[in-house]
Amino acid sequence: MRVTSMSSTPAAERTPSIIGGAMIIGGTIVGAGMFSLPVIMSGLWFYGSVAVLLFAWFCTLHSGLMILEANLNYREGASFSTITRDLLGRGWSRLNGLSIVFVLYTLTYAYISASGSVIHHTAQTLGVEFSSRASGLLFTLMVAFIIWLSTTAVSRMTTLVFGAKILAFFLTFGGLLGHVQSTTLLDLTSAESHYWPYLLVTLPFCLTSFGFHGNVPSLMKHYGKNPQRIRACLVSGTLVALLLYLVWMLCSMGNIPRDAFKDIAQRGGNIDVLINALGSRLDSANIDLLLTFFSNFAVACSFLGVTLGLFDYLADVLGFDDSPGGRLQTAIATFAPPMFCAFIWSEGFLHAIGFAGLAATLWAVITPALLARASRKRFGSPRYRVWGGTPMIALVLSFGGICALSHLLFVFGWLPVWR
Template sequence: MKGKPSLFGGACIIASVCVGAGMLGLPSAGAGAWTTWSVIAISLTMAVMTISGWMLLEAFKHYDLKVSFDTVTKDMLGDNVNRINNLAVYFVGGILLYAYVTSSGIILEGMFNINSKIASVLFVLLFSGFVWHSTRAVDRISVVLIVFMVLSFVFGVSGLALNVDTSILFDTMNKETSYAPYAMAMLPVALTSFGYHHSVSSMRAYYGEERRAKYAILGGTVIALSLYLIWLVAIYGNLSRNEFGPVIAQGGNVDVLLATLGSVIASEEVKSAINTFSMAAILSSFIGVGLGLFDFLADFFKFEDTKEGRAKTWAATFLPPLILSILFPFGFVIAIGYAGAAATVWTCIIPALLVRKARQREDNDKGFKAPGGNAMIGLVMVFGIFTALFHIMSMLGMLPVFTG
């Protein structure tokens, strides 16, 4: 008889979905807002994203454990809303996989002197196998990767932490005081950094109930937030605000960030630990995001849970991002920003609408309920709408853009 899945394993899956985008995107995205406002932005986002995930759990509780967004949204909100949501879910999952595949190729090229496109293909063929196999396999590899990341993170960041300069960390040498406006443009990347919602159905099916899934989600977002805060303090305490200019000019590409960071680190061992950590962060998020998108597409296309059915789902999940990565590689943070704007649909707006509809049912009082009542539904929806607006305004040049 199989034992119950551990809460730590589930929390690691949720954390692993988040950390790739967050760890590698937040430092560049938050360079304008700098330390204090970046911390405020990501802490607020974590709270909202955790509650919106719980809202999905409440809405899903009326359905079979195997369902995902497609079935529930179509039933509760109708075909038109469901089409918009499906498009947003697939776009965000696809663009995140695309960003991870592209970045992994670039980093592996530097580490092993192998062509980046060949490295990307090998990366996908090797590591997407865990997703094809089962959620249990993803649980196991996620725990290994999180532990591996923590070890390389502790070793790498401890080297950075020893050199943290508070005058750099709080930008006291700079006379500029307008940090807050830059935090608005940072929110879409912060939202993507907690965009685990396509994995909510996977967690519910994994545990067979909402209550344990709720704690796995909370554990995962707390792990992610803790890593983000330590990482930002370590980087912002070593790299001055102006040194982010070249990184931002290159679209926030991970290799440029790592090279810039490497230029201020004296120890080769610390440099290697930071590079290893970054690769593990990309890999864990690739597998975590891949699992969520895999389950979503299996539900959408009604592919069977057989070897042949899972092979079809694998192809629909991983081949389009891989092909696009080979043909059209571009900036990491740019891709994450687009993902964040589209993700507001299914991380904020749809969960709020679904739970509002679910609470109109007579039998909704039984079982799991997300906290905060109707006021929280309004707050989650407003947060999502404003985050999407900030991204559009930033693209149109209506928000201040930090260039270093």
């Protein structure tokens, strides 16, 4: 009788797997943005980069948990717009909404640009000529179709692509690790031995590289008001991303000398430039091919996760329902503006990632901390509360403020850059 009862349970009533949610988070984080990290952090170099990545992971994870804490006091499917308007007022909600739309649209544009660059490089590797602009736009249409289907379709596709990406990662970086040179990793040949002056410029890029916050309301919509399962998704997904980042920094900085990153940055720092630099250093066709396929999986995973967050946010703000027609309207609103920008400006990956980091400080770090504080005052956070109390909120707020200030100083040319 028990077996019959269990097997007759409708699929919709079963609790979704934590692995699927973790794959959405990990897939959203580890994407095209990881290719900007070695270029931006080359001035700080390896050990400084490890320290900054650990600190950024800690702060962004807890800001995501603060979103969860506040979100649990509202209906399933409520987005930042609903929660922020109720807890922080209409003025802050409008400002926060503008920053969310700016960041997610900017990242979507960056991934269209990155996907075009990667697919163009892949086609060249296979002896086929295909323009980067056309590649990016066609790939975007494929992603839009998957997003239009359902969140479950995104979860399944992300799990599949993320699994392939992990396999390609270990095959690729297993080869790269074997070529790591201690003199390169320890920077024993560089003409300049100053590292910490380049610290501040890295922070906005690290924040963007741990951007998953738009998916927290989507996870609650997927799992229901189950804070422990959603917390497990956030912790495990971000830890996987952190581990992959650390291995990537070891491989890239252990194979490319610090001075060589100046030329990569001056050539725009796009993905194909970095892959070509690694391939030329190693002189290995197999590793170059694996790096190419890994970059395809990385872009696809992150593209799916970011656009899912933007899709759900716009559906809530614009009031589109979950019917096929309503989802089509949301898909058009999600993908049409960045596709237009990518058609006009096909190369803008590194600049887009940097500007996304500036706006992300508001909605991914500062607003979550303010939401947690306001939520505790009003509701007492009966379902879930992030540990650390007021000091944790202050730490997250400080991190956001420093990131915003750092990018503004960078834009005005007041920070040293390794170029």
